[in-house]
Structure formats: C-alpha cells, structure tokens
Amino acid sequence: MDGTITDSGPVILDAVEASLTDLGLPVGGREELMSFIGPPLTEGFRLHAGLTGQDNARAVALYRQHYRRHMHQAPLYDGVARLLQQLTAWQIPVSLATSKREDYAVEILQHAGLDRSFTAFAGADPADRYGSKEEVVRLALKRLGQAGADTRRVIHVGDRRHDVDGAHAAGLECVGVLWGYGDAEELAQADWLVPDPAALTTLVGRLMGRLAGWQGQD
Numbered sequence: 529m530d531g532t533i534t535d536s537g538p539v540i541l542d543a544v545e546a547s548l549t550d551l552g553l554p555v556g557g558r559e560e561l562m563s564f565i566g567p568p569l570t571e572g573f574r575l576h577a578g579l580t581g582q583d584n585a586r587a588v589a590l591y592r593q594h595y596r597r598h599m600h601q602a603p604l605y606d607g608v609a610r611l612l613q614q615l616t617a618w619q620i621p622v623s624l625a626t627s628k629r630e631d632y633a634v635e636i637l638q639h640a641g642l643d644r645s646f647t648a649f650a651g652a653d654p655a656d657r658y659g660s661k662e663e664v665v666r667l668a669l670k671r672l673g674q675a676g677a678d679t680r681r682v683i684h685v686g687d688r689r690h691d692v693d694g695a696h697a698a699g700l701e702c703v704g705v706l707w708g709y710g711d712a713e714e715l716a717q718a719d720w721l722v723p724d725p726a727a728l729t730t731l732v733g734r735l736m737g738r739l740a741g742w743q744g745q746d
Contacts, residue, residue, distance in 0.1 A: 529532055529624060529626040529633055529636070530565055530566060530602075530626070530628065530629055530708075530709075531565060531566060531636075531686075531687035531688065531705075531708025531709040531710070532608075532685060532687050532705055532708055532709070533604065533605065533608050533687055534601035534602040534603065534604055534605070534607075534636065535602060535603050536599070536606075537565055537606055537709060538561070538577060538602075538691075539563075539595065539598050539599060539601055539602045540564060540595065541558055541562075541564070541592070541715050542563050542598065542725075543556065543592075543594035543598070544561050544564050544572070544594035545561070545588055545592060546585075546590075546591075546594040547590035547591040547593075547594060547600055548577065548738040549588070551577075551583075551587060551590065552677075553577050554574070554577075558575070558733075559651050561576070561726065562576065562709060562717050563576065564576065564684075564686070564687035565709050566587040566687070566691070566710075567627060567629065567661075567688070567690050567692055568627045568628075568652065568656065568659035568660060569587075569588045569591060569656070569659075570584055570588060570656055572589065573587040573591075573661070577715075578725065579633065580638065581642070588656065592629070592632075595632075596632070599632060599635075599636055600636065600639050602636070604640055604642075605698065605707055605708075605725065606725070607683050607724060607725030607726055608642075608725050609640075609642065609727040610729075611642075611689065611726075611728060611729050612642055612643070612645035614733075615645065615729075615732065616644075616645050618736070618738040619620065620702060620736055620738065621647040621648075621672055621675070621677035621678075622639070622645060622646050622647055623646060623647055623648035623649065623650060623668040623669075623671060623672050624648070624649045624650060624651065625650050625651075625661070625664045625665045625684065626650070626651045626652075626664060627649050627651070627652055627659050627660070627661060627664060627690075628654060629651060629652050629654065630650065630651030630653060630658075631651075631654070632651075633649065634649050634651075637649075647672060647675050647677055648670070648671035648672050648674075648675050648677075648705075649668075650664045650665075650668035650670075650671055651664055652664070657702055660690075660694065660730045661690045661691055661694025661695070661697075662688075662694040662697040662698050663694075664694075664695050664699040664708070665695055665697075665700060667697050669682060669698065669718055679735075681735075682700055683700065683701050683702070683703060683732065683735065684701070684702045684703070685701045685702070685703045685717070686699075686702060686703075686704065686705070686708075687704065687705050687706075687707070687708025687709055687710045688708070688709060688710045688714065688715075688718075689708075689710060689715065691704070692704060692715060692717050692718045693717075696717070700739045701719040702718045702719055702720075703719065703721070703722060703728060703731065703732075704716060704718030704720070704721045704722075705721075705722055705725075705728060706721060706722065706723050706724075707724055707725070709722065
C-alpha cells in the first residue's frame with residue numbers, strides 16, 4: 529500500500545520521528561529512516577533503534593498514536609485510481625496485502641473512495657500478527673479464495689525488496705513498481721518492473737488476457 533497506492537512516506541517518517549523523540553532516542557536523518565517504509569513496524573524499530581520486547585511494543589504503540597492522526601494526509605499516486613477502475617472493469621479481483629495494520633489500511637482506502645475496488649483485504653492485526661509480507665500475502669490468497677476468486681494465478685505488486693521476497697516465498701510472481709520507494713536495483717529480483725500505473729495496467733491486462741478491445745490509457 530505504502531509506496532504503491534499512497535505516497536505515505538512523509539506521514540510515516542513524521543510519526544517515526546515523533547515516536548523516537550517521545551522515547552528519548554536519537555532520530556537520525558530521513559534517509560536513514562526510509563527503512564521504516566514497507567516492512568513491519570516491529571522490524572523497523574528493532575533494526576533502527578535496537579528495540580525488542582516491551583520496548584518495541586511501546587514504540588509501535590507511540591508510532592500508531594501519531595500516525596493515526598495524520599494518515600489521511602497521504603496522497604494517492606497519480607494513475608492509481610484509474611488503474612483500479614480498469615481492473616474492476618476487467619473483473620480482475622484485487623486484494624490488499626500490506627504490513628500496515630489492516631483496519632487503518634481499510635479506513636484509508638474508504639477515505640479515498642477506493643475500497644470497493646478490492647475483493648479482499650489482508651494486513652497486520654492490532655497485535656502485529658500477519659505483519660510479514662509472506663504472511664499477509666498468504667492471508668490475502670486465503671481471503672480471495674474465500675470470496676470466490678480464482679487464485680490459480682495471482683500476481684503481487686509492490687515497491688520494496690520485502691515485497692518481492694514475500695511474494696516469492698508464498699509462491700507468487702511479483703511486479704516491482706518504480707514510482708514508490710524502491711529503485712530498480714532493490715527490485716532486481718522482481719519478475720517484472722513497471723515505471724507507472726499505466727504500464728502496470730497494460731502488463732496485468734496482457735498477463736490476464738484482458739487487452740482485447742482495450743484502447744489503453746491517455
């Protein structure tokens with residue numbers, strides 16, 4: 529979701545900085561904090577600040593207090609709404625698979641008017657279970673199946689290395705998108721790379737056999 533649907537980096541980094549300050553810990557530069565975008569929060573605080581156990585849980589709770597107040601400020605990437613509209617028109621089921629807390633992610637999509645484009649949602653629960661990318665991808669597959677979707681070929685879309693690794697660990701192909709927070713080098717193991725949502729629309733349409741009669745995007 530972050531770096532794929534929403535340009536949420538500034539909101540996330542503001543919340544990370546505020547939570548580290550609350551804990552009396554060094555904040556560091558924004559470039560260093562970019563590692564928080566994408567992976568589970570528990571991993572971010574462990575790797576950046578060495579926090580484990582209850583200290584890690586407290587950092588995550590503080591982060592969420594700050595993030596919750598500003599999460600709707602993150603804008604959609606240009607072309608994402610149209611991409612989802614086209615997938616809906618093609619009747620291609622879509623599931624969210626995010627390491628973000630699921631209820632927050634769904635609320636963000638509802639606020640943006642995009643929730644009806646999704647067949648299923650999968651994310652971390654309030655106790656941070658299902659937070660790894662492999663876990664949420666497998667949960668998304670399960671929920672797509674429960675919704676009656678054909679899951680014989682499912683393609684994961686993401687902007688960071690953990691997206692690629694998690695998708696492959698779950699047995700899926702992965703598209704790396706270059707409009708988010710990862711670059712071509714980080715996404716080198718992805719099955720495909722696309723520069724923008726229009727290119728992703730074309731790729732998915734081709735892979736799913738939906739391009740006949742489609743005129744493309746302006």
